[in-house]
Amino acid sequence: MSRLHVKYRLFLFAAVVLAVSSVYSQAAQADDPLPSWNDVSSKKSIVEFVETVTTKGGPYFVPPAERIAVFDNDGTLWSEQPMYFQLFFVMDRVKAMAAEHPEWKQKQPFKAVLEGDIEAVMAGGKHALLELAMATHAGNTTEEFSQIVKDWLATARHPKTGRPYTEMVYQPMLELLAYLRANGFKTYITSGGGIEFMRPWTEKVYGIPPEQVIGSSIKTKFELRDGTPVLVRLPELNFLDDKAGKPVAINQHIGRRPIAAFGNSDGDLQMLQWTAAGQGLRFCLYVHHTDAEREWAYDRNSDIGKLDKGLDQAHKRGWTV
Amino acid sequence: MSRLHVKYRLFLFAAVVLAVSSVYSQAAQADDPLPSWNDVSSKKSIVEFVETVTTKGGPYFVPPAERIAVFDNDGTLWSEQPMYFQLFFVMDRVKAMAAEHPEWKQKQPFKAVLEGDIEAVMAGGKHALLELAMATHAGNTTEEFSQIVKDWLATARHPKTGRPYTEMVYQPMLELLAYLRANGFKTYITSGGGIEFMRPWTEKVYGIPPEQVIGSSIKTKFELRDGTPVLVRLPELNFLDDKAGKPVAINQHIGRRPIAAFGNSDGDLQMLQWTAAGQGLRFCLYVHHTDAEREWAYDRNSDIGKLDKGLDQAHKRGWTV
Structure with missing residues (x-):
């Protein structure tokens, strides 16, 4: 608990593995909510954070209604390589x-x-x-x-793995989503991807219902067609949910500041800054893709999921890396 | 249960009383979730609807996650006279x-x-x-x-009653919100009023948290001020949540169609149409202000809260009035 005096912390979580439900034993899962987390330090920090904000009467207790956690999707919950x-x-x-x-x-x-x-x-x-x-x-x-x-x-199948895209999700992050929800958190997606592209499957794949999905959108228009109301999708951008747009969308949709934020690229930096700047204890994490063998390794020089300014900020501010 | 073959029903609920917590006995409340509802027919219909969609194994059962109810605010949950x-x-x-x-x-x-x-x-x-x-x-x-x-x-105090505005809310509607939530519904506000104007008090007054408030909005911009992130409110309209805008906003925010909708004016008509047109049993209700003595009586010719087309539709389609 020695580091709990810091207002927020940011971690770079290096190890990601693609989800295969059989790779870990059910027995291990029962005891350990995060069995796929190989990064001991990150895992310890997350558990410490969750236990601290859920300890009634503790100095950093957060009521369940305010336990908002936001997740980027591309490169954070599912893969984004070789392209979105x-x-x-x-x-x-x-x-x-x-x-x-x-x-x-x-x-x-x-x-x-x-x-x-x-x-x-x-x-x-x-x-x-x-x-x-x-x-x-x-x-x-x-x-x-x-x-x-x-x-x-x-x-549709992924060109490299031949698997459905909805199976190209990160097992440690699925465990994290479930762990947070089991501790009273409301989990949201805040993605640059299309909001209507994600909603049809996020509940089944991530356990995140449509009303907790935030994303980019095009405009829609209400029309009566032969007396039946429909919403027609127009070829006009409504909102781009990326970079400085993410805090704007979070405020518009949720109306309160998250206490935990998870991203993987510079597109998530403002979302992490916005989260970190709130009152009380905050938790911010960058998924850092370093495992070229099991997945892809990329950061500063990647066209997709570039993580450059985020790394600088982490180093500059002495955040745990 | 004889009317349950109809896909949706719309009721005009005539009697509204301003909320005064002492007007009804606590004993009555314990037995009856809607003690302030004097309109026997509307009350019976609501209870019948709720019991039907929550009956497991029944033909009209709706899983809790899909029990979305949307409420207009001005003139539906709180008063809108002599002006918004x-x-x-x-x-x-x-x-x-x-x-x-x-x-x-x-x-x-x-x-x-x-x-x-x-x-x-x-x-x-x-x-x-x-x-x-x-x-x-x-x-x-x-x-x-x-x-x-x-x-x-x-x-601030209301010019006619001298009471705080947050006490100018309708007791029957507070009971209805609580009754729906007790039955697994998620209650939302969908108002033409400002989203950021409502969020600071809706949780305390209605039990509706900020993330379930939908309203009109101005644009905001993310900025770093001396290193601290803020969202600055810009003098530019972002979205007008009225009339045909309401279904658009409901879809944008919630991503699923409500199964119950409550309004009081023509500004709510499209929201009720959108709700009514969904699959399965639906419930739509218009609060019709007819009690000039305890509140205000107005409909077709009112500048504020005009209810004209809505009445026509109700009559034309044979909805229960």
């Missing part, structure tokens, strides 16, 4: 919709997608990606889009 | 801030507010109200604004 999984969805949607759009064969960035030329797609930059996202995410109702995502997840 | 309470806040803020803004003495609509000329303020229409709202709601941090609201509520 939602981009695979975009590519597959372009191919599936190509028959209705013969003009795409001649039109960039669609042409590059149809030819499987990922490099050319990426060369188009943010503008090309936004155009692809709008073409594949808008023009349907919220219910139709939800079904499209579910259908895609049922058959 | 948030407008009183705006007027008081203009007066409190006037010393820092000597130019307001000569500038409309501020001049009218400072002279207490409500009619002149209203004559300025939506544009004037928006200008007043931005001047009084923006330019501070989220934490500062929350404190301003709390300070105002502590001293």
Whole structure:
């Protein structure tokens, strides 16, 4: 308990393993809520934090209603390599919709997608990606889009592992989510990914219900179609939930400041800063991908999930690394 | 149970009484979860609905996670007469801030507010109200604004009753909120009022936590001030949570369709339509203000809380009135 005088702490959690339900024994799980955590120091810190804020009468006790924990998704709860999984969805949607759009064969960035030329797609930059996202995410109702995502997840497979994307989740983080909830925490996702892209599966995969998913979004419009109300998805960005947008979205959605935040990239820095600056004890953790053998190793120089400023801040402020 | 074959029902609940905690006996409350409900038919329908969707194994059972109930605030949970309470806040803020803004003495609509000329303020229409709202709601941090609201509520009094605004709430609706929650419902506010104006007090007054409050909002911006992160409130509308905006906001915030909705004006019509159109049994209720003696009576011709199209729809579709 010697370090509990510090207001908040940030840890870099190095070891991540992809979730395979059979890799750890059920017996071990019963005694230990975090059996897959090989990083002894990080694990000890988390348990210490949770025990401290849940100790009634203790100096750092936090009432259950205020035990808010926010998690980035891409690279924190599930993998983001070799590229964001939602981009695979975009590519597959372009191919599936190509028959209705013969003009795409001649039109960039669609042409590059149809030819499987990922490099050319990426060369188009943010503008090309936004155009692809709008073409594949808008023009349907919220219910139709939800079904499209579910259908895609049922058959799509990760190009390297051949596994469903919803199995490319990190076992230690699943344990952490369950451990926090067992201790009265409300767990939220705060992702740069699409809010409606995540909601159809986060409850089943992470135990996080739709109302606790925060993400980027496009605008929607209420319409009566033959007397039946629908929400139509429009090709217009509503909110980009990344970097300085994350604290804004957290405040908009939750209306109170989290006491724990978990991320893996510079896109999560402001969310961690916002969390750390609150009153009382706070817990912030960066998942640092260092295991090239079982997963991917990347940080400062990665196009996806770049962790550079976050590492600097950790070093500069003397946070535990 | 004879009417349970209908997919949804809408009731006009006529009798509302302002909450006074001593008007009903504690003994009565123990036996009856809705002791203040004088409208026998509405009360019976609500209890029947709740019992039906919570009966395990029954044809209309709804799992607890999906028991979402949404409530309008102004005119549904608390009073909205002689004008929206948030407008009183705006007027008081203009007066409190006037010393820092000597130019307001000569500038409309501020001049009218400072002279207490409500009619002149209203004559300025939506544009004037928006200008007043931005001047009084923006330019501070989220934490500062929350404190301003709390300070105002502590001293402000309703012009007719002389009571704090947070006591101008409807006792039957407080009972209904508690009754629904006791039956596993998650209760939300979906109001045209400001989300940050409501959050500081809804938990204490209604038992509704900040993350279950949906409302209109202005944009905010993340900033580091001397190294401390703050969210600055900008004089720019982010979202107007009224009419067709309500289903949009419900979807954005909750990500699933409510099974029960409660409103009192045409501003709630789309929210009720959206709720009613879902699968399974649904419950929609309009609070109809008819008691001029104990409260206010108004509907089709009211500037505030106009209920006109909603009544038409109820009649046209044969909803129970």
